[in-house]
Amino acid sequence: MQKRKQEIIVILLAFISLLFISVSAKLYLLKGIEEMHAFTATISNHPLEVSNAALKYQLELCRINDELDLMETLSTQERILQSVDIIETSKRGAEANFEIISRLILGEEGRVLESNTKQEFKEWESSINQTTSLYLKGAKAEAKSLLKRQEYLYEQLDESAAKINRYAREKGLFYQKRSDDLYEEFKRHSFFVIMIVIAAFGSLGYYVVRRVSTFMQKNEKLTDELLEKMRETRMIIQEAPNPIMLHDEDAKVVMVNAEWLKLTGYDAREIDTIEKWTQKNNGVKMDEGEFEVRTKDGKTMTWQFSSKPLGVINGKKTVISSAMDVTELKTKDELILMQSRYVAMGQMIGMIAHQWRQPLSIIAMDVNNTLVDMAMGKVDEKELEKSSRHILAQTEYLSNTINDFRNFFLVDNTIQSVSAQTVLEEIQSLLAASLKYHEISLEIQNKVLGAIAINKGELTQVLINVINNAKDAVAERAKDDKKIWIDVGEDENSIVFEVRDNGGGIKTSIMDKIFDPYFTTKNSLNGTGLGLYMSKLIVVQHFKGTITAQNKDEGVCFTVRLPKQSMGAKDA
Amino acid sequence: MNNLTKIREKVALLRVLVVDDEDELRESVIKFMKKFFTSVDSASNGAIALAMLKEGAPYDVVLSDVRMPKMSGWELAQMISSLDKGVFIALMTGSPEMDGGDMEHCDIYLAKPLDLEKMQVTLEAIIKKKGL
Numbered sequence: 001m002q003k004r005k006q007e008i009i010v011i012l013l014a015f016i017s018l019l020f021i022s023v024s025a026k027l028y029l030l031k032g033i034e035e036m037h038a039f040t041a042t043i044s045n046h047p048l049e050v051s052n053a054a055l056k057y058q059l060e061l062c063r064i065n066d067e068l069d070l071m072e073t074l075s076t077q078e079r080i081l082q083s084v085d086i087i088e089t090s091k092r093g094a095e096a097n098f099e100i101i102s103r104l105i106l107g108e109e110g111r112v113l114e115s116n117t118k119q120e121f122k123e124w125e126s127s128i129n130q131t132t133s134l135y136l137k138g139a140k141a142e143a144k145s146l147l148k149r150q151e152y153l154y155e156q157l158d159e160s161a162a163k164i165n166r167y168a169r170e171k172g173l174f175y176q177k178r179s180d181d182l183y184e185e186f187k188r189h190s191f192f193v194i195m196i197v198i199a200a201f202g203s204l205g206y207y208v209v210r211r212v213s214t215f216m217q218k219n220e221k222l223t224d225e226l227l228e229k230m231r232e233t234r235m236i237i238q239e240a241p242n243p244i245m246l247h248d249e250d251a252k253v254v255m256v257n258a259e260w261l262k263l264t265g266y267d268a269r270e271i272d273t274i275e276k277w278t279q280k281n282n283g284v285k286m287d288e289g290e291f292e293v294r295t296k297d298g299k300t301m302t303w304q305f306s307s308k309p310l311g312v313i314n315g316k317k318t319v320i321s322s323a324m325d326v327t328e329l330k331t332k333d334e335l336i337l338m339q340s341r342y343v344a345m346g347q348m349i350g351m352i353a354h355q356w357r358q359p360l361s362i363i364a365m366d367v368n369n370t371l372v373d374m375a376m377g378k379v380d381e382k383e384l385e386k387s388s389r390h391i392l393a394q395t396e397y398l399s400n401t402i403n404d405f406r407n408f409f410l411v412d413n414t415i416q417s418v419s420a421q422t423v424l425e426e427i428q429s430l431l432a433a434s435l436k437y438h439e440i441s442l443e444i445q446n447k448v449l450g451a452i453a454i455n456k457g458e459l460t461q462v463l464i465n466v467i468n469n470a471k472d473a474v475a476e477r478a479k480d481d482k483k484i485w486i487d488v489g490e491d492e493n494s495i496v497f498e499v500r501d502n503g504g505g506i507k508t509s510i511m512d513k514i515f516d517p518y519f520t521t522k523n524s525l526n527g528t529g530l531g532l533y534m535s536k537l538i539v540v541q542h543f544k545g546t547i548t549a550q551n552k553d554e555g556v557c558f559t560v561r562l563p564k565q566s567m568g569a570k571d572a
Numbered sequence: 573m574n575n576l577t578k579i580r581e582k583v584a585l586l587r588v589l590v591v592d593d594e595d596e597l598r599e600s601v602i603k604f605m606k607k608f609f610t611s612v613d614s615a616s617n618g619a620i621a622l623a624m625l626k627e628g629a630p631y632d633v634v635l636s637d638v639r640m641p642k643m644s645g646w647e648l649a650q651m652i653s654s655l656d657k658g659v660f661i662a663l664m665t666g667s668p669e670m671d672g673g674d675m676e677h678c679d680i681y682l683a684k685p686l687d688l689e690k691m692q693v694t695l696e697a698i699i700k701k702k703g704l
Binding site: 357358360361362364365366368369371372373375376437439480 | 576577594596597600601603604607639641642666667684685686687688691
């Protein structure tokens with residue numbers, strides 16, 4: 001973008017420069033014409049007028065001279081007077097022309113010529129005046145004696161006038177030549193400037209045309225690519241394995257893909273607006289989350305919707321909605337949930353069996369003792385009472401245990417404030433007999449003293465599943481010191497339950513499968529493959545936490561990390 | 573009943589050692605055994621029982637729980653058998669289907685709880701082994 005701006009600025013500057021050059025050239029041209037005009041005026045007026053005046057001046061001088069020569073031959077006074085008049089008239093004509101010369105003659109040389117001529121004319125005029133007055137007096141002989149000098153002065157004066165004429169003509173020719181030279185020079189310069197301007201405009205034009213052409217080519221290529229991409233995008237959406245719909249801000253369905261139509265059974269025209277689609281689904285507006293979708297033939301499916309604005313397409317804000325058909329998954333989830341309940345129940349029965357085995361044996365022994373006494377006829381009343389009280393104490397213990405298990409198994413969705421210690425103690429109580437039966441010692445270390453807000457039943461279920469997993473791993477090993485450790489701690493964001501054992505660990509090749517449903521390494525008696533799956537489901541979906549496993553020391557370590565934010569952990 | 577009395581008379585003087593890690597249950601078993609034997613001792617685990625035997629305590633019958641920490645009933649039976657083949661060894665368990673083992677060193681394998689019927693069979697086996 002920056003590069004393009006720079007380019008535009010450069011082009012603008014180039015045009016402005018060219019404009020400046022063109023205007024300058026024009027101004028130069030005007031100046032040239034002006035100068036030429038001035039020269040032409042000078043040529044046409046001054047030198048030629050001077051030259052003409054010089055010629056006329058010569059002519060008048062010649063006339064005066066001829067008239068003087070003629071006067072010698074005139075006999076009458078009247079004729080002489082006529083000649084004098086002619087001479088006077090020619091004199092005035094000569095003076096008038098000389099005045100033009102004086103006024104218009106140019107240059108130092110011209111001025112000198114004019115001045116000399118003027119001086120010579122005065123001399124000659126004086127001589128003429130003298131001659132004419134002698135003729136008028138009738139003194140012809142005296143007048144004739146002056147003629148020689150007078151002739152000399154005339155020739156001198158005529159020569160000067162001729163000089164002025166030549167000078168003026170030469171000056172005129174010089175100006176003419178100078179004007180022609182100037183004009184030629186101007187023509188050459190103009191041609192040169194024009195060539196530069198043409199070259200500059202040509203280059204700029206070529207550059208602009210080339211740029212525009214490149215840009216158009218690129219544009220054309222991009223348009224083709226864009227069309228191809230649009231076609232591909234349309235195809236991807238159309239052929240996508242999930243239902244996808246695009247609608248605009250006017251709730252008009254812009255596009256609905258094949259999978260959507262296939263699953264619902266509708267024709268695209270039947271659901272060409274959001275309103276029509278919503279109506280077909282009992283008015284339920286579907287944007288985010290799980291919704292029941294009704295097909296054309298009345299079946300119900302569960303779709304998981306998600307929507308996102310796509311921006312402006314064809315001038316309208318457009319939204320894309322995609323869905324996932326989770327009908328089967330949901331059924332499967334429900335099945336797994338049910339199975340996991342059975343698993344939990346089975347685990348509970350197993351734990352009850354362990355818990356009850358001992359007190360039942362004790363009760364049975366008490367009864368058998370009495371029976372033997374009876375068989376031997378040695379029934380002692382005090383002994384019988386003692387035995388009966390012993391049996392009662394055992395049954396009370398049994399009753400308490402069954403309450404513990406029933407509380408654990410109750411489906412309770414409430415979130416309650418509970419300390420980690422309470423949860424750990426209950427777990428220890430529930431598992432004590434089972435762990436003892438398997439000769440496993442349980443070591444608990446709890447550093448979390450504050451109360452946490454959580455579904456206690458679910459947390460207990462998660463921990464019992466993980467501990468049972470550890471118990472099975474440890475029990476299978478022929479080891480003297482079978483151990484499970486539970487460490488509860490916390491960091492800034494989470495409360496962390498760690499369950500470790502020394503049961504030998506999990507093979508790395510199956511580590512990433514242990515949380516999959518129905519995955520088990522145990523025989524069918526011990527494992528259903530749902531315990532860890534359910535634990536993960538509860539931790540991730542209900543507690544928004546994580547559960548991970550890794551081999552550590554001699555066994556495996558399960559880490560349940562529960563975010564404090566979602567549990568509203570409180571200080572003690 | 574006369575039969576039971578006769579049997580009891582034959583075994584009454586045999587010295588019995590009861591081995592069980594569960595205190596309350598062990599006491600019930602001792603009480604039960606005392607109805608048949610006059611001399612009944614007890615040990616809370618296999619190691620103590622073995623130490624008592626090694627120290628020369630002359631027991632004719634050892635009645636032991638199978639599932640105990642450190643040493644199981646089956647291991648104890650094998651050790652006793654290697655010490656003295658004449659000792660009658662009876663093993664009892666709360667879960668007979670789970671705790672089964674090699675019967676080579678064990679004279680009788682009983683499911684808890686003990687009752688008169690099981691005791692009668694046990695006493696007959698003791699009489700047979702001891703040639704009373």
